[in-house]
Amino acid sequence: MIAHWLQLLGHRTLSRFSRIGKGSLFLMQCLLCLPYPLKKPQLLVRQLYSVGVQTLLIIIVAGVFIGMVLALQSYIVLVDFGAEESISLMVSLSILRELGPVFTGLLFAGRAGSALTAEIGLMKSTEQLSGMEMMAVNPMKYVIAPRFLAGIISVPLLTLIFMAVAILGGFFVATEMLGIYEGVYWSQMQAKVDFYEDLVNGIIKSAVFGFVVVWIAVFEGHDCIPTSEGLGQATTRTVVHGSLAILGLDFILTALMFNV
Amino acid sequence: MSFSRGSRKIFDNIDLDIERGKLTAIMGPSGTGKTTLLKLIGGQLKPDTGTIHVDGENVHELSQPALYELRQRTMGMLFQSGALLTDLSVYENVAFPLREHTSLPASAIHHLVLLKLDVVGLRGARNLMPAELSGGMARRVALARAISLDPEMIMYDEPFTGQDPISMGVLVKLIYDLNKALGMTSVVVSHDVNETASISDYIYVISAGKVVQHGTPVEIEHSSSDWVQQFMGGLADGPVPFHFPASPLMDDLLGESSSGVMR
Numbered sequence: 177m178i179a180h181w182l183q184l185l186g187h188r189t190l191s192r193f194s195r196i197g198k199g200s201l202f203l204m205q206c207l208l209c210l211p212y213p214l215k216k217p218q219l220l221v222r223q224l225y226s227v228g229v230q231t232l233l234i235i236i237v238a239g240v241f242i243g244m245v246l247a248l249q250s251y252i253v254l255v256d257f258g259a260e261e262s263i264s265l266m267v268s269l270s271i272l273r274e275l276g277p278v279f280t281g282l283l284f285a286g287r288a289g290s291a292l293t294a295e296i297g298l299m300k301s302t303e304q305l306s307g308m309e310m311m312a313v314n315p316m317k318y319v320i321a322p323r324f325l326a327g328i329i330s331v332p333l334l335t336l337i338f339m340a341v342a343i344l345g346g347f348f349v350a351t352e353m354l355g356i357y358e359g360v361y362w363s364q365m366q367a368k369v370d371f372y373e374d375l376v377n378g379i380i381k382s383a384v385f386g387f388v389v390v391w392i393a394v395f396e397g398h399d400c401i402p403t404s405e406g407l408g409q410a411t412t413r414t415v416v417h418g419s420l421a422i423l424g425l426d427f428i429l430t431a432l433m434f435n436v
Numbered sequence: 437m438s439f440s441r442g443s444r445k446i447f448d449n450i451d452l453d454i455e456r457g458k459l460t461a462i463m464g465p466s467g468t469g470k471t472t473l474l475k476l477i478g479g480q481l482k483p484d485t486g487t488i489h490v491d492g493e494n495v496h497e498l499s500q501p502a503l504y505e506l507r508q509r510t511m512g513m514l515f516q517s518g519a520l521l522t523d524l525s526v527y528e529n530v531a532f533p534l535r536e537h538t539s540l541p542a543s544a545i546h547h548l549v550l551l552k553l554d555v556v557g558l559r560g561a562r563n564l565m566p567a568e569l570s571g572g573m574a575r576r577v578a579l580a581r582a583i584s585l586d587p588e589m590i591m592y593d594e595p596f597t598g599q600d601p602i603s604m605g606v607l608v609k610l611i612y613d614l615n616k617a618l619g620m621t622s623v624v625v626s627h628d629v630n631e632t633a634s635i636s637d638y639i640y641v642i643s644a645g646k647v648v649q650h651g652t653p654v655e656i657e658h659s660s661s662d663w664v665q666q667f668m669g670g671l672a673d674g675p676v677p678f679h680f681p682a683s684p685l686m687d688d689l690l691g692e693s694s695s696g697v698m699r
Contacts (some may be wrong), residue, residue: 299522307519310478311533311581312508314500318536 178368199395204392205316206324223322227288228330232286232337235280239338242279243345246270251354256292260354264361265368267346274341278426282383284331285311285418289393293414297407305398320394327393331386332379339378368373377433384425389418437486439469439476444473444631449486450682456588459615459622461636463629464643465667465676470625473642474591477623479503491588508537512582512590516597516699518574520566520581526553527562530581537585552580567666572603579610589621590614596628599674605627608635629668641667 213220219308254350299305306314309392343365350356393414400410438449446469454460462470475481477488479495488495491510498506520529530549540548553559554611556576566574575595582590588636592611614634615622626632633639633653641664642648649656649664659665666674682688 226601271453302522303515303517303519304521306475306480307513307521307578309480310511310513310515311536312504313533313536314504364635 178238198399199391202395203391205258206391207321209314209321210325211316213305213325214339216322219318219322221326223326224330227292227326230275231284231288231330233337234283235334236278236341238339239276240345242275243267243271243342243347244286244349246342247346247349247354251350261348261356261360263354263356263366264343264346264365267350268343268365268369268372271339271342271346271370272378274343274378274426274430276335276379277378277385278422280331280335280338281422282391282419284327284334284386285389285393285415285422287325288330289389289414289418290411291410292327292390292393293397293400293411294321294407296320296394297400297402297410299420300400301402301407304363320398324390326396327390328383328386332382334375335379335382339375355362357406373433380428380433381429382410385422389414389419392421437478437483437488438455439472439481445645447476447483450642450645450647452640452647452650454621455556455638456621456624457619458637459612459624459635461624461626463625463627463632463639463641463667464648464657466627466643466647468642470595470642471628474513474593474623474625477591478507486661487581491554491646506699508585510588512577512585512587514565514578514590514592514595516594518566518571518578520569520574520578524566524568526558526564526569528576529566529577530562530584533581542607548584552584553577555583556580556616557606562589570603572599572606572658575603575607579607579614583614583618583620586618587620589623591627593628594624594626604631608610608614611635629670633668633673639662643667 197290246267247263248303250263251260254260254262254266296305299315299319305319308315308318347358347361351358396410396414396417400406437447437450440444440522452462461477462469462473472481476483477490477495479488479498481553482496485498490506493506495504495506520526521532521682524532527549530552531545534545538545548563550559553562556579557582558573558576561569561573561577566577571579595607599607600667602645610633611622611624614620615635624636625631631682633656636653638650639653639656641648641656643663650660651659656668659668663675664677672678
């Protein structure tokens, strides 16, 4: 019995490492093909629309509500200490340092990541990728690289938009519902928020999250078993692995960036 | 050449010659690896042992750029599903290889695309999307795309499967005409015996990883092998039995009823 469990454990460990190796080789190929979509900008523009623009609505809606909720919750805590005027500081620091990159990454994994996996997986199962290979067109260049590049470009931009609308959402709640003076809201933020430490670090985080999520999404799509069940599993893996990777990396990056 | 998937041997030391300019059919029951064979010829899969030569080049020793150059120059493939790019129109699908591999001006590409679509009778459908095509039309568009770069050899993967009689007749005529009129080497993988045999110059019948029989259609038709006769004649019973191996029916029935009584 123990031997059986050990064998199972060994098999799963080996297959996990083999998959990581496969994913790394895939990433290398993908990075080598990245200049191709720059030569064919129409491919990149189409993917930027599909991956970035079509994710915009969910990012804006989520950003507004998260900013509003954050303002309300901050007020509840701060008012006890008579520090409700620092509400903008709570909202902006939370959004810029953590919630902006993390939420955008998670929403991107759920909306665009799953769509990328499903699209590439379906192309595989309908032999479109094989068809391209037989036409002497490398699918890594034509299909994978434009999507990969579009994802890397989109996520930091979406994060910036998320941050902006969340701060505006918080502004609306603070000034219209909680009676905070507009000038105080902006001046507190201006005084305490550091451009490099807070905003740039947040954007760096989002770039890392975007890279990892898009890598997982395109790899899962390219590597999926070309059946409806295999495609479903690959899409689920993209969302689960992508989300977990974001949360794990966020901890590491926070520790590194803020010298904790 | 031998090829395995996991522990399952798909091809066991098979040897095939496909003559230039001829229409060669590869037939066999479902699941014998006919499509796999085309992928091996095209360099998408690698044999465990042995070699595959196309136009004098060992396909599996080529670097990726050299393999792509060989495919571009010599190979076209018609997939069973058509494998059309679903986000491009019929016109754009046929233009795709021309845009990727040539620096022809747009007007020349336009003329070529219309000519290729005219060959398959779908010039009028050039603005449709793949989702708007019937299965037979999708294969004809895929055929137009496969011949857009005028390859020396074209491989057809189950071109007749699931086609109504008219679509099948159209495809049979197109494959035959392309071979005879343009002199394209053609490899047709199929288990549609009558249609394939009617246009083939030479036939290989494969089963269980081996070449069971090969020869001209007439030689295959008069084969002394019972298995080949059953396959070509589509007989329900023969060397491949109608019944999946099982214990005698009476044993099963009596066994079940007695076990029912016991319960």
